[in-house]
Amino acid sequence: METKKNMSKVYTLGVDIGSTSSKCVIMSDGKTIESSAIIAKGAGTDGIDIVVKEALKKMNLKFEDFAAIVSTGYGRNSYERADKTMSELSCHAKGGHYIFGEIRTIIDIGGQDSKVLKLDASGQLQNFVMNDKCAAGTGRFLEVMSNVLHVSLEDFGKYDEQALDKLPISSTCTVFAESEVISQLAQGKDVKSIIKGIHQSIASRVAGQAKRVGVVPKVAMTGGVSRNAGIVRALEKELDTKIEVSSQSQLAGAIGAAIYAYEYYLKNQK
Amino acid sequence: MSNILPILKKFDLTKADIVKKYQKDGRKIIGCSPYHLPVELVYASGMRPMGLWGSYGEISMAKEYFPAFYCSIVQRILELSLNGTFDCLSGIMVSIQCDSLKALGQNIKRTLGKNIPYIHVAMAQHRKIDVGVDFNEVQYNKVKAQLEEISGKKIKDEDIEKAIKLYNKSKILMREFVKLAAKHPEVITPTWRSKVLTIANAMDRAEYVENLEELNNALKEKDEVPWKGLKIVTTGILTNSYSLNQIFEENKMAIVEDEVAQESRQFRTLVEENTGNPIRALAKYLGDIEGDSILFDPDKKRTDMLIEKVKETGADGIVYVQAKFCDPEEFDYPLFKKVLENEGIKLLMIETDQQMTNFEQARTSLQTFAEML
Numbered sequence: 001m002e003t004k005k006n007m008s009k010v011y012t013l014g015v016d017i018g019s020t021s022s023k024c025v026i027m028s029d030g031k032t033i034e035s036s037a038i039i040a041k042g043a044g045t046d047g048i049d050i051v052v053k054e055a056l057k058k059m060n061l062k063f064e065d066f067a068a069i070v071s072t073g074y075g076r077n078s079y080e081r082a083d084k085t086m087s088e089l090s091c092h093a094k095g096g097h098y099i100f101g102e103i104r105t106i107i108d109i110g111g112q113d114s115k116v117l118k119l120d121a122s123g124q125l126q127n128f129v130m131n132d133k134c135a136a137g138t139g140r141f142l143e144v145m146s147n148v149l150h151v152s153l154e155d156f157g158k159y160d161e162q163a164l165d166k167l168p169i170s171s172t173c174t175v176f177a178e179s180e181v182i183s184q185l186a187q188g189k190d191v192k193s194i195i196k197g198i199h200q201s202i203a204s205r206v207a208g209q210a211k212r213v214g215v216v217p218k219v220a221m222t223g224g225v226s227r228n229a230g231i232v233r234a235l236e237k238e239l240d241t242k243i244e245v246s247s248q249s250q251l252a253g254a255i256g257a258a259i260y261a262y263e264y265y266l267k268n269q270k
Numbered sequence: 271m272s273n274i275l276p277i278l279k280k281f282d283l284t285k286a287d288i289v290k291k292y293q294k295d296g297r298k299i300i301g302c303s304p305y306h307l308p309v310e311l312v313y314a315s316g317m318r319p320m321g322l323w324g325s326y327g328e329i330s331m332a333k334e335y336f337p338a339f340y341c342s343i344v345q346r347i348l349e350l351s352l353n354g355t356f357d358c359l360s361g362i363m364v365s366i367q368c369d370s371l372k373a374l375g376q377n378i379k380r381t382l383g384k385n386i387p388y389i390h391v392a393m394a395q396h397r398k399i400d401v402g403v404d405f406n407e408v409q410y411n412k413v414k415a416q417l418e419e420i421s422g423k424k425i426k427d428e429d430i431e432k433a434i435k436l437y438n439k440s441k442i443l444m445r446e447f448v449k450l451a452a453k454h455p456e457v458i459t460p461t462w463r464s465k466v467l468t469i470a471n472a473m474d475r476a477e478y479v480e481n482l483e484e485l486n487n488a489l490k491e492k493d494e495v496p497w498k499g500l501k502i503v504t505t506g507i508l509t510n511s512y513s514l515n516q517i518f519e520e521n522k523m524a525i526v527e528d529e530v531a532q533e534s535r536q537f538r539t540l541v542e543e544n545t546g547n548p549i550r551a552l553a554k555y556l557g558d559i560e561g562d563s564i565l566f567d568p569d570k571k572r573t574d575m576l577i578e579k580v581k582e583t584g585a586d587g588i589v590y591v592q593a594k595f596c597d598p599e600e601f602d603y604p605l606f607k608k609v610l611e612n613e614g615i616k617l618l619m620i621e622t623d624q625q626m627t628n629f630e631q632a633r634t635s636l637q638t639f640a641e642m643l
Contacts, residue, residue: 074634087641089638090637113631125642126642
């Protein structure tokens, strides 16, 4: 559906170019999400151009209509239209605060890394930790498992819920874990129980990270992996706390970028 | 910058450039591993010490001797030993201050020992008590004898004393440079700061002193420009990666102080002069060093030293550059992390190794840290 632009509003664009997906959000006055788009094509592809085009079309906007554009994510430095880049951690903190209100801990599991953010009551980033240079505990880990198991990532959450057992999978290394999964399959083990074990493996790894910065409720999850209910459940159990998720969780980085763009606009107005 | 840049360029040399110069001058070169080796003895012998650590690149041949999960600083030293880069050396001196170095010495001795004399520098863990100093004195006399054999001439006490004084002078100048660099971050960028401090391990120390005196004098004459970026204290084993320093610069981070093994840990302690026994003075120096992760330190003074550096410089935070698989550093991290957090000092840990070609994760972490500060 096409929405007419209202030029009494200040429009900003936030783009989040991740390793496996591109997201963009158009906001008005730094407060209202007017349009958004996501595509499963990340840095180094034309993904971001596709989603921005789609979001612009929905709003009948042109690039000249934006007061400011901020890019974030792994490919943030390659987006030439950006007035400014911000790290994805700052943007997820800002976007997470926008989506969830008073949130103190954000777990962001993305395509190739996982991060835990600690926020103060006003949503300001206080501390953070990123994963080691290792795919274990990231979306990439799930992708590898999806290929081995021939199960779509979209079905992982559902399979996890249906599992009768949870088979142990190593959280140390994606390559080792992959061979463990192949061994389990060779022994005829139940795929759903393997998936539940995979989720547990990621949860234990990310929970370790979270404990390094200290887990303060409310806890929320952002990033693409937050759509996987199995991971969310495993993390809730591992951290012994409820984890908030939202249909906008995957957009948190782009939302944060759009808000930063508005702040950038205001700063330059002075 | 116009009058500073030509002076800075005097420090912008590769080790290969310096080796060529030594060879042209007919100087023998002794390769020196980390940390705190008695380089003054090498200098007094008429040969020149060459720091072997801190290079970046692939590791392949060394993997025959070390597992993948091993300190890459040590792996790179062995790699360069095996691929012929160190064939220009007349001797290789290796200490045993961490487990990784112990194995490095053994592997160098086994692989290169027939061609290049190996000088083993044993050091007492109990370095502060008399028996520890006695032990180190005995070891250093053995080192001296080996150096005499390689150089073909006796090392006189007066020459060692002269070398101690020269090195002490350079250390005082390096401390002064660190303070001046903090006042002029617009000129002494992290990249230049690192180059100036780390080339000391390779350059003839007399030439280094001359150049650094000139640089410090030029900086003293320069007006201070208010710095609008962030002030950072660094800690870790080494922070000499060009890519890493570029990221500091991208994020407008000035290094106003450091607690880095390849930088200020090397010059924050002086060797006693005019003791009448310069070898014992060198042995005692090991016991005088405080707060170093690779030396036995039951009091763990590093944390207090870091806090003091932050307070002295008004730094916005500390960046801890963890050398991957460096056990002594990994043991220290939880201790100072906890205290710094309690003190309200912002701390960022980033992990690097000598094979890294992609610093994207470090870039994201440092950008976030800068935004957070």
